[in-house]
Structure formats: structure tokens, C-alpha cells
Amino acid sequence: MASQSKTQPTPELVFDTLNSYQRTAALKAAIDLDIFTAIGEGADTVAALAKRCKATERGVRILCDFLAVVGFLTKRDQHYSLTEDSALFLDRRSPACMAPAANFLAQPQTIDSFKDLATVIRAGRPNLPTAEGSVSPENPIWVNFARSMGPMQVSSARALAHILNAEAGKKWKVLDIAAGHGMFGIEVAKQNPNAEIFAQDWNMVLDVAVENARAAGVEARYHRLPGSVFEID
């Protein structure tokens, strides 16, 4: 990024921005290869990473050097280290890891929809193969959303249930509209055994929420109702 304190004009921001799609691709690739977990566990040289991540040394070296340049790693004497943020948010052993979010945020289908943005801006609406695009009924993109974005919402959902004083155990009926991964309702159910949660979303997406409810140890009864609602006790 161009520094705010510069005095000479520079084309740096123009070049950086025209190439910034490469940053997305590099971070997505590092997450796909699980580079951050590998470094966190001690595989911190090109040779060790290539072996551990089943990739070529050439590819790993170029990728990790780029990740060091853009701020995800540090490099000293041929050894890479995680930054504080990378250790917290990109190493899969961290409870705050948000690596799965890359599968939704940087999925090819979404990136493709930005391919000809001038046409979108001329029309004022997305340039999509179908009229509904990502909001067409039962579009599998939202199953991907529920699986990818659920884990990183757990701590927010837990905090929200606490703010709502769920622990008081009042007899609640909670409607979770567009529930997705279901985490917000599930955390209420965990903190308040007397709450009954009704989660609404498309059927394919609710399957993920039911999985998450069962994994969290709360009872989920799934009713295939008009409008796709399921119930957690």
C-alpha cells in the first residue's frame, strides 16, 4: 500500500491493486496446503514444509517468501515463523482458527462473479447465468457457507447467548431465521436447557445445522416443513 506520508507521486498503489488478486490466491493456497499448521508444528524450512505439505520445494519457497512479504510469516536464516495473528487465526490447532472461511470467501464461483465488474456496474445488478444467482433455492453455495463459516462464529454466538442471559434458564422459544450453520441457536440451547430453538433455512443447509447441533450435544429434531424449519430442544 502506498504510504500516506509520501511526497513523490508513485504508481505503487496502482500496481499493488492490479495484482492484489494474487494475495487472495496465495493465502487460499497456503490454507489448502495447511502451511500455517505445519509451521506451527515445527516444519519451518522449505524442505520440511515441502515434505509435510506434499508439495514441491520450488512451489513452497515461492509461496512462503510471498507470504512473508505480505505479512503472514516472518523469515530468518531460512526458517519461517508464524506471526501472532497467523498463529491465532490460521493454525488449525488454534480454537480461533478461521482457515475454513477461505473455502467460502475465496471460492472460485464468487471470484468469477467479479470477472467483468464493469458490466455489473453498467447494469446495476449481478451478471449471472440465472436470474437468482446465489439466492436461487437450495443453491449449494450456502451449504459451503454453513460448513466454512460456522467454526469462526462459535465464540461470537457464545458471547451473544451470554449477553442475552441465556443461563437464567427461562422457557424461551427462539426463531433463528436464515440459520445457516445454526451456531447462534445452538449456543443459546447449550446455555439454556429450557430454550426451544426453531431454525429456518433451506433444507440442504439445515442438514449442516443439525450435524452441528448433534456435535455440540444438543437435541435437534428435524421437521421437513414448508420453509425448512428444524427444532432444537
Added chain:
Amino acid sequence: MASQSKTQPTPELVFDTLNSYQRTAALKAAIDLDIFTAIGEGADTVAALAKRCKATERGVRILCDFLAVVGFLTKRDQHYSLTEDSALFLDRRSPACMAPAANFLAQPQTIDSFKDLATVIRAGRPNLPTAEGSVSPENPIWVNFARSMGPMQVSSARALAHILNAEAGKKWKVLDIAAGHGMFGIEVAKQNPNAEIFAQDWNMVLDVAVENARAAGVEARYHRLPGSVFEID
């Protein structure tokens, strides 16, 4: 970008990077719509820009607000202004304008090749439909390169010819290998009428160099030779 002076961990850099392909798309779209020239010429409101750039107000507003956030425009009282760098490098009326570079740097074919970078890193080489990819003979990508990247090389080429003391007018024979747009040889020919330039590239690309030589007022004789060489006097 995450600040270097922060003390609290933040997922800011992760989110910013997973979404940074959007920066490329937005700048490319603004260049395609010629937003920067329009603002430079005084069309500085959403309504004026939409009319001038033949786009919807909704689309223009979202695009220009994003461009203000990422540092290409400023916005005050519903009026947009160019930054110093945008005026110099993105307004087509500026001699230093590098807007055409977007057609090469941010072309869909190049962005697509970053789609599954993990596979590339595993293999240590590009994941391409043909063995040669962008270096296959007479690949039209290099015609696009020559047309898009030529204008921004003129000032470097002029400086280089000056450093080489071309003005002394010695009887030179200059070989310009992989000449592309031809600008480096053309600037030598302009400063030294006794120089003879032999420019080598694929035939399709040399057509662009010949056009550029003629536009610059230097005599170009084109010989369709094995290896694609043309000659400038």
C-alpha cells in the same frame, strides 16, 4: 492492511487478503468505465459519472465509494476527487497514464491461472491446458501485452537511450530481443538517426512494434524472417 503498531491480535489481514481480489476487480472496472478521466474532467458526482460513463447510479456509487476506501479517490460533500497519484497515473489525459496496463495485468486469462494455486505449488509448475501455456508460439496474450504495456514504458525507454548516449549519433546496430511493443529500440532510433535497430519477437507482436515505430515517426522496415525480426532505421 493490519497496522504494524497494533498490540491486540486481529483477523483484519486475513479478511482483507481473502477479499483482496475485489480490489483488482474494482480498479479494472473503474479503468474500463474510464471513471478517473471523467472525474478529472469534472463529472464528480454519482449522477454525472453515471451519465458520462453510461452506467447505473447504484453501480457507480458503490464502485466510487469503494475506490475512496482503498485510496484512489477522495469524497467530500457527495463530490469525488482524484488523488495526486490517480490524476497522474489513471486519468487518460495524463502523459504518465498507465490505465492500459490493466488490460494486461488484470486480464481474466491471467487471473484464472491463479484459481487453484495449491495444485500449482504441489506440482511446482503452472497448471495449464497446454504444455507451453503463455509461451506457446504466437500466443495472442503477447499482442495484448505489447498494446497494453507499451505506453507506460516510453519514459523509461527515453531515459535509457539518453543514458546510453544515443544523441552522440554513432553508427550503431542494436538488437532488441523479445522487443514486444518495441519502445526501447524506437526511443534509441529517435535519439540516434544513425542507429539501426533489429527487433525480434513473434510476428503478431512485431506488428504492434511496427505500428509504434510508424506512430513515433521512425522508419521501420519489416522483414518476415525466421525468428521474426524487423528493422528500424
